[in-house]
Amino acid sequence: MxxxxxxxxxxxxxxxxxxxxxxxxxxxxxxxxxxxxxxxxxxxxxxxxxxxxxxxxxxxxxxxxxxxxxxxxxxxxxxxxxxxxxxxxxxxxxxxxxxxxxxxxxxxxxxxxxxxxxxxxxxxxxxxxxxxxxxxxxxxxxxxxxxxxxxxxxxxxxxxxxxxxxxxxxxxxxxxxxxxxxxxxxxxxxxxxxxxxxxxxxxxxxxxxxxxxxxxxxxxxxxxxxxxxxxxxxxxxxxxxxxxxxxxxxxxxxxxFARETKRREGLVGKFSSNENLKRLALAADQFIVKRGALSTVLAGYPWFADWGRDTMIALPGLCLVTGRFDEAKKILLQFAGIVSEGMLPNRFSDRDEPPEYNTIDATLWFFQAIYHYYNSTTDKAFLKKILPILEDIMMWHEKGTRYNIKADEADGLLSGGQEGVQLTWMDAKVADWVVTPRRGKAVEINALWYNAHCIMNFLLTESGKADLGKPYAVKAAKVKEQFNILFWNEDQQALFDYITETEKNSALRPNQVFAISLPFPLLTKERAKKVLATISSHLLTPRGLRSLSPTDSEYKPVYMGNLWYRDGAYHQGTVWSFLLGPYIDAVMYVKEDKGKAEATRLLLKFFHHLDEACIGSVSEIFDGEAPHTPRGCIAQAWGVAEVLRVAVKHDLVL
CATH class of the missing domain: 2.70.98 (Beta-galactosidase; Chain A, domain 5)
Known part of the structure; x- marks a missing residue:
């Protein structure tokens, strides 16, 4: 430093x-x-x-x-x-x-x-x-x-x-x-x-x-x-x-200054023996902000406001591993209060306009954040308050909500999409051009959908309502079975990126990692090992995962130039720092304790980034090719959060 x-x-x-x-x-x-x-x-x-x-x-x-x-x-x-x-x-x-x-x-x-x-x-x-x-x-x-x-x-x-x-x-x-x-x-x-x-x-x-x-x-x-x-x-x-x-x-x-110094010293107390985690804990504090009487997460500095998806992905790393449970609850309640037609908002405007709801995955990440919060706190009172909202969300997704988001009655998988609208995290859009529309059944969406069912069963059982949880367990089993039938790509030893009635998209993207990194994996260890090997071979870099394989004709190695070129490259090869978190989760799922050495090496190499770009924080994205120049936001919430989360979760010696 x-x-x-x-x-x-x-x-x-x-x-x-x-x-x-x-x-x-x-x-x-x-x-x-x-x-x-x-x-x-x-x-x-x-x-x-x-x-x-x-x-x-x-x-x-x-x-x-x-x-x-x-x-x-x-x-x-x-x-x-x-x-x-x-x-x-x-x-x-x-x-x-x-x-x-x-x-x-x-x-x-x-x-x-x-x-x-x-x-x-x-x-x-x-x-x-x-x-x-x-x-x-x-x-x-x-x-x-x-x-x-x-x-x-x-x-x-x-x-x-x-x-x-x-x-x-x-x-x-x-x-x-x-x-x-x-x-x-x-x-x-x-x-x-x-x-x-x-x-x-x-x-x-x-x-x-x-x-x-x-x-x-x-x-x-x-x-x-x-x-x-x-x-x-x-x-x-x-x-x-x-x-x-x-x-x-x-x-x-x-x-x-003395008051602010004392406040920050309190934030890093539990990490004082590890300089890298101490720096990440300080960086994590920067994204947790007030919105009215409650709290929220700014997705990135300098220009992002609060986004539903980013908030829910980042919450475990920003709040739970740092022991900020009250703020985590305030963030969850903030978003619970603005659920509309079973959906969390995608983003808030910088001019305090009404939130936008063009997202299929922010709501599903909400389940993940709640699951991690409950496991960290066993807060039964919160569970009682939040479960009716989660049940309403599941109902809306079963019957259908905005942008054709609806569970398929035949296979139970979740589908969504509408012309001119970007719904997944790969959401770049310039004027009327949606760069990666990914309409239909997306691989990470259905990994999250499966997990939402498993989480509902778990939370209802924890609240003494196991009988109400069983139907979710039954649906989860169906989703898992159909997912493995429809998404497995034998030729590439990987998962299809998305499926429509007429196409199984075989672009090698990092989205498939979520099928083996979330709390409830969808793949057997045998298949997970093959998927991990494919991701490692095509997408892994010292700064995170590429958003598209270099072997793809649409691959863009550098994120520079005007808005059209930058957004055209945003999810077409650009490296994303936050994906290092799920990648390490996948390594630990496949290799168990034997994966610790590999995960540790990855993080130690990644920590060199803390001394470049925005010093002490994590950049949003990087070029797809070496030297993987930092780009985008200088400090990104989920980039900081995911690295901190997996370091603590897997007890890595750094």
Whole structure:
């Protein structure tokens, strides 16, 4: 988690290293180790105006300059920031970066002009507040620290350009600055104790965001400042800056930081002896956020909101193995309260619009999450409350619900699909193009459907209603029998990906892994061994499983370019980190205790990723071919959760 000066002073390398701080209500702070923002989503304070959504880049940057007295009372200026402009990088403060590390917080240590200063960035849990703590480690004499706030104050999906509508009024009183850039944005407060403020209203133009350019999106922006702060510091001084959408009057940065430090130390207590699991436990905390009186899971940073599928897959790893049972229950109750026609929502909008229900598997993953929650807690009161909802869901799936989702009366398998609608997790869609429609009976959907029946039998028996559970056991047996008849692909020693009335799709995809990784496997050990061998041969990489075999003519090895190309590659060869979890479950099912060594090797190799991309977290996806460059979201809930879950579940020595 520490990086040497050679790496840090190389702009191309330090620009690729990102950090993330989150506040538990959907807001965050994020940037690159170089100091230059490479995404429009980066910002020192990205506030959630309608937690956990409605995110606004309230303050983009806080540029630091050391003003040091030299010989003959001359002044030397050392700018610690960095920005990318057309054809230039200025300033180049990364050259003064002596060290960067990520423990509980991202910490930067700069050395310039005889001054060594350490900067720590922390998001405060439960509020739209970012702390920046400066500690003067060494200084020959007193010096001045200048801080220049640069703001865009816009929706985090957008960009800002110089305009005359931005607010030019501000108040600065006793070290606290406040302004309102636009009526549609939150008021911004910046507290710099002991500082003075010099007005200098200026637009800084043509900041370039390299990752947005790579993604084929608009990538230039103008940022605005009303002036800069100045404060005199000396060796041993600590300066705590508070940046917030709430008035910080009466608040002390040191106390807020101490409180947040204690909270995070409590999160990692049970993992303190294992550095890798400790890092994952800290990363897991970033996705658990408030939605009203209950909780939910943000699928990924920086741009995802909460998704039903991602939440249910991630819940065991985020909440159960970390001992956060109350939050797990709040998440399950949050989604239970919005079940509609037997379906969980697919996703929530970033603008607080009604949820969308275009998913066939989120609801089935709900059963998995409940099953794991109950096994972790034996919470009978929760079971009594949730079982009627689960029974209603099963009824809807038997008789039919949205998008032709319905159990086939002949074989008991679950089918679904509608022209122009993507229902499985392979859900890429550009305009009217559904890249992988997978209509009909999908392999992982029916693995989940079988498990839902087994789970209903188990939970009803646990609640003293074994007689009501028996019909689910009978249907489960039928599904298992028909699944093995219809999905087995003898030629490939694998499972078909999906089945329709006219087609058995033989594309080699990772979806079949769920038939041997879920709590109730569908295949015998003999068949499971063959499926695992096929997956290992075609799909396994050090970063997860490919979404399509390289032998397929539709295989896309690199996830780059404009939206059409990226979404065309999203599930056509791109590697997904979360699939490492079910793969390891499958290894342990097939090889039992003999699989521990293999699973351990896989995870130890995977942990190298924690020191690339978003440091300490897990990227959403990777290129299909070596070096498997990280892509997509910089921090993904189910990627973090699944790696943490299987490490703890299988008691792997890491």
């Amino acid at each position: 520490k990086f040497d000066k050679k790496t840090l002073s190389d702009f191309d390398q330090s620009l690729r290293l990102e950090w993330l701080e989150t506040n538990g209500i959907g807001g965050y702070a994020s940037g690159t180790v170089s100091g230059a923002n490479s995404r429009k989503y980066h910002g020192l304070l990205v506030s959630a105006q309608h937690p956990p959504v409605g995110r606004v880049v309230a303050l983009s940057k806080l540029e630091e300059t050391l003003v040091v007295k030299g010989p003959g009372n001359t002044e030397e200026r050392f700018e610690l920031g960095a920005n990318q402009y057309p054809g230039a990088v200025h300033p180049k403060g990364f050259q003064y970066l002596k060290n960067f590390e990520r423990q509980l917080f991202p910490v930067f240590t700069y050395e310039a002009g005889g001054v060594e200063i350490r900067k720590t960035i922390a998001a405060v849990h439960g509020e739209n507040t970012t702390l920046v703590i400066y500690e003067v480690i060494r200084a020959r004499r007193p010096f001045t620290l200048e801080l220049l706030p640069l703001s865009s104050c816009r929706d985090f999906h957008s960009l800002t350009f110089a305009n005359d509508a931005i607010g030019t009024q501000y108040i600065f009183d006793e070290g606290i600055f406040r302004t309102l850039n636009y009526l549609t944005c939150p008021e911004i407060f910046i507290a710099v104790p002991g500082s003075s403020f010099t007005e200098n209203q200026t637009w800084y133009r043509n900041f370039e965001y390299a990752v947005e350019q790579e993604r084929g999106l608009d990538y230039r922006e103008d940022l605005y400042t009303l002036g800069n702060f100045s404060v005199t510091l000396k060796k041993g001084d600590t300066l705590g800056v508070i940046i917030s959408t709430d008035d910080p009057t009466g608040k002390d940065a040191a106390k807020l």
